[in-house]
Amino acid sequence: MSVIDEILVANEVYARTHELRALTPRPARKIAILTCMDTRLSIRTLGLKTGDAHIIRNAGGIVTEDTLRSLVVSHHLLGTEEIMVINHTDCGLMHTSEADLRTRIQNRTGTAAVSPAFFYAFQNIDENVRHQLQKLRTHPWIPESVVVRGFVYDVLTGKLREVKHS
Amino acid sequence: MSVIDEILVANEVYARTHELRALTPRPARKIAILTCMDTRLSIRTLGLKTGDAHIIRNAGGIVTEDTLRSLVVSHHLLGTEEIMVINHTDCGLMHTSEADLRTRIQNRTGTAAVSPAFFYAFQNIDENVRHQLQKLRTHPWIPESVVVRGFVYDVLTGKLREVKHS
Numbered sequence: 001m002s003v004i005d006e007i008l009v010a011n012e013v014y015a016r017t018h019e020l021r022a023l024t025p026r027p028a029r030k031i032a033i034l035t036c037m038d039t040r041l042s043i044r045t046l047g048l049k050t051g052d053a054h055i056i057r058n059a060g061g062i063v064t065e066d067t068l069r070s071l072v073v074s075h076h077l078l079g080t081e082e083i084m085v086i087n088h089t090d091c092g093l094m095h096t097s098e099a100d101l102r103t104r105i106q107n108r109t110g111t112a113a114v115s116p117a118f119f120y121a122f123q124n125i126d127e128n129v130r131h132q133l134q135k136l137r138t139h140p141w142i143p144e145s146v147v148v149r150g151f152v153y154d155v156l157t158g159k160l161r162e163v164k165h166s
Numbered sequence: 167m168s169v170i171d172e173i174l175v176a177n178e179v180y181a182r183t184h185e186l187r188a189l190t191p192r193p194a195r196k197i198a199i200l201t202c203m204d205t206r207l208s209i210r211t212l213g214l215k216t217g218d219a220h221i222i223r224n225a226g227g228i229v230t231e232d233t234l235r236s237l238v239v240s241h242h243l244l245g246t247e248e249i250m251v252i253n254h255t256d257c258g259l260m261h262t263s264e265a266d267l268r269t270r271i272q273n274r275t276g277t278a279a280v281s282p283a284f285f286y287a288f289q290n291i292d293e294n295v296r297h298q299l300q301k302l303r304t305h306p307w308i309p310e311s312v313v314v315r316g317f318v319y320d321v322l323t324g325k326l327r328e329v330k331h332s
Binding site for chain 1: 168169170172173174175176177178179180181184186187189190191192193194195196197198203204205206207208210211212213214216217218219220221222223224225228230231232233234235236238239240242243244248250256258259262267270271274275277278279281282283284285286305306307309313315321322323324325326328
């Protein structure tokens with residue numbers, strides 16, 4: 001049995017007592033959170049519940065064309081007023097480099113690929129967070145009125161630490 | 167007090183009993199889930215726990231260059247073997263069009279933007295899911311051995327429904 005088949009069985013059980021029906025597509029707490037796909041992250045660490053926020057996740061918690069798209073939709077269509085960018089310690093993208101990643105995957109698959117053009121590997125996490133904030137703060141469709149703040153989540157302590165704009 | 171400040175207070179409380187320290191960056195159940203940023207989605211509906219999966223989320227649950235990047239990293243670096251794509255009923259991107267969205271945001275901000283180039287608005291959800299599966303299945307860095315399956319999550323019933331590859 002594949003994991004997806006196990007999930008389908010679990011979903012059938014869940015649906016018998018589906019308790020999230022009353023939620024709306026507009027985040028109750030008017031916040032969008034951009035963070036990493038990492039296994040160890042949970043909105044529980046932020047005191048948030050399902051329904052409170054838009055959650056946008058990719059490898060690293062990086063501002064890309066795609067995350068900008070999501071954040072623009074979140075603000076302009078669905079009323080979020082604050083954006084929280086959260087990177088985390090021990091991120092897979094910190095233990096590697098663009099060239100290493102590309103070579104490793106080309107060797108595994110025996111083929112090159114044009115896309116993705118970048119992996120967004122990084123060395124300094126504070127610099128990386130500041131760079132994401134800058135990309136948001138300079139986008140013409142993220143108004144000044146939207147609060148944009150950046151953080152590092154420590155996977156060992158469970159604590160957030162703020163990284164100030166440069 | 168901003169919502170982010172409230173979250174920082176909640177995180178301090180959370181960190182006192184941080185119970186996720188033992189988790190590893192490799193998903194325990196070797197699965198990556200691509201879904202929407204929507205408020206109403208939770209891994210609880212899938213019977214999953216923090217630590218089980220990579221969770222990748224954007225507006226719509228769309229396969230873009232960025233989500234491909236995340237999925238490639240997930241499989242080749244961190245050992246996931248199955249990919250589940252989940253779109254959902256009542257998605258914000260179903261109630262609009264590319265042109266509508268662009269016009270609306272340009273009018274609100276008083277300025278045009280080059281990026282994002284697309285919003286990935288869609289009308290038919292089954293077709294949309296199939297299109298995402300096709301983008302994954304044809305990428306040179308997603309091997310045939312990786313299971314790729316697509317679903318629609320019904321926000322009213324809490325149930326998943328599979329959409330087969332075309």
